[in-house]
């Protein structure tokens with residue numbers, strides 16, 4: 001919650017300078033290809049002014065303190081604003097997250113996502129649940145995170161339905177954006193998951209409900225960095 005106000009403006013306050021950022025970045029500390037140092041160099045070359053490392057984390061992860069220390073060292077003296085955060089998945093209907101309380105307290109920004117979907121006591125890949133169950137369950141757990149009060153940013157909302165089935169429900173999308181605006185959780189525009197139709201509808205509902213917003217590319221390779229910068233071009 002600490003830096004959210006810096007990172008995530010209200011949709012109505014978004015100006016061109018907002019685009020010059022990437023707020024979902026993974027490194028070789030988890031499943032990304034590059035070291036943080038390489039990411040920062042590439043981000044400077046691209047002229048980004050804001051970057052958030054949002055490393056994948058689970059409750060049993062033990063690396064976060066060391067990761068935090070490394071980035072803290074690297075960001076010293078940079079003009080670019082660099083934040084040290086996490087991306088973690090929702091694990092139940094209360095919106096609890098798969099992260100230890102120590103790592104949660106240390107993270108400067110917490111992205112919550114639906115990855116493996118909780119269903120009937122287990123965690124499932126959307127492909128094994130099928131379209132209809134995935135649509136309903138993804139919506140239910142996005143809402144759980146919004147009401148749970150633990151996440152700063154809703155990461156790639158509806159990403160599972162979009163990625164596996166290229167489908168989303170307009171009603172669900174509006175309800176998520178409306179609730180995000182009420183609860184102060186930022187809605188992420190993510191270049192990896194969002195289709196042009198989805199972006200258009202999301203912008204329409206953001207205009208209506210005015211939630212906080214974030215922008216990320218879900219960077220895993222250096223070429224991904226900054227991809228999110230263009231996705232709202234022409235829509236806002």
Ligand SMILES: [Zn+2]
Pocket residue numbers: 087113115155156
């Ligand atoms: Zn993710």
